[in-house]
Amino acid sequence: xxxxxxxxxxxxxxxxxxxxxxxxxxxxxxxxxxxxxxxxxxxxxxxxxxxxxxxxxxxxxxxxxxxxxxxxxxxxxxxxxxxxxxxxxxxxxxxxxxxxxxxxxxxxxx
Amino acid sequence: xxxxxxxxxxxxxxxxxxxxxxxxxxxxxxxxxxxxxxxxxxxxxxxxxxxxxxxxxxxxxxxxxxxxxxxxxxxxxxxxxxxxxxxxxxxxxxxxxxxxxxxxxxxxxxxxxxxxxx
Numbered sequence: 001x002x003x004x005x006x007x008x009x010x011x012x013x014x015x016x017x018x019x020x021x022x023x024x025x026x027x028x029x030x031x032x033x034x035x036x037x038x039x040x041x042x043x044x045x046x047x048x049x050x051x052x053x054x055x056x057x058x059x060x061x062x063x064x065x066x067x068x069x070x071x072x073x074x075x076x077x078x079x080x081x082x083x084x085x086x087x088x089x090x091x092x093x094x095x096x097x098x099x100x101x102x103x104x105x106x107x108x109x110x
Numbered sequence: 111x112x113x114x115x116x117x118x119x120x121x122x123x124x125x126x127x128x129x130x131x132x133x134x135x136x137x138x139x140x141x142x143x144x145x146x147x148x149x150x151x152x153x154x155x156x157x158x159x160x161x162x163x164x165x166x167x168x169x170x171x172x173x174x175x176x177x178x179x180x181x182x183x184x185x186x187x188x189x190x191x192x193x194x195x196x197x198x199x200x201x202x203x204x205x206x207x208x209x210x211x212x213x214x215x216x217x218x219x220x221x222x223x224x225x226x227x228x
Contacts, residue, residue, distance in 0.1 A: 034217070
């Protein structure tokens, strides 16, 4: 069983503040690192699929970085809004399989 | 993004009966489908990976005779929980990928199924 860990487990953010959280994963047999956003009562949706060491990707106020050599990725939310409230999952893509972390639950309060 | 439809969203069944959960890709060909199970406050645990037309590959500790997976077409995979027991009560969710052989493509998820065995 691969070790994909996310921290913190949950965090509360004031509207307008920026935040970030971590995903750590094995540094061997790496194909890609995925980030998904999972809102309550909806299906998880892909945010980013990152493949290269040093990758940085951005979608609106959300961005992510990737370090494959040390096995970690950061997800950043800039100027958090209530609609950013969700659980953010990372997934380690190796040998055709996606192994997920437990997620970071983000609650943005007005 | 592509759409994956999973049914039913909730099911309650009696202990000893079997339950089938369907996962359909509506607008793309899903060469690979994954089935996950989630316990409260825990991550999505990969149960098995299935490729169209071939037998599913089960993760260690997952009973293949208990959780029957069929991926007979490029748009449909089913998970059957056989002889269900209360400990099988859980949240089950499928995801699908197209583009066979391209491993870094995103996965598209169904809505999940909440199974309760009484």
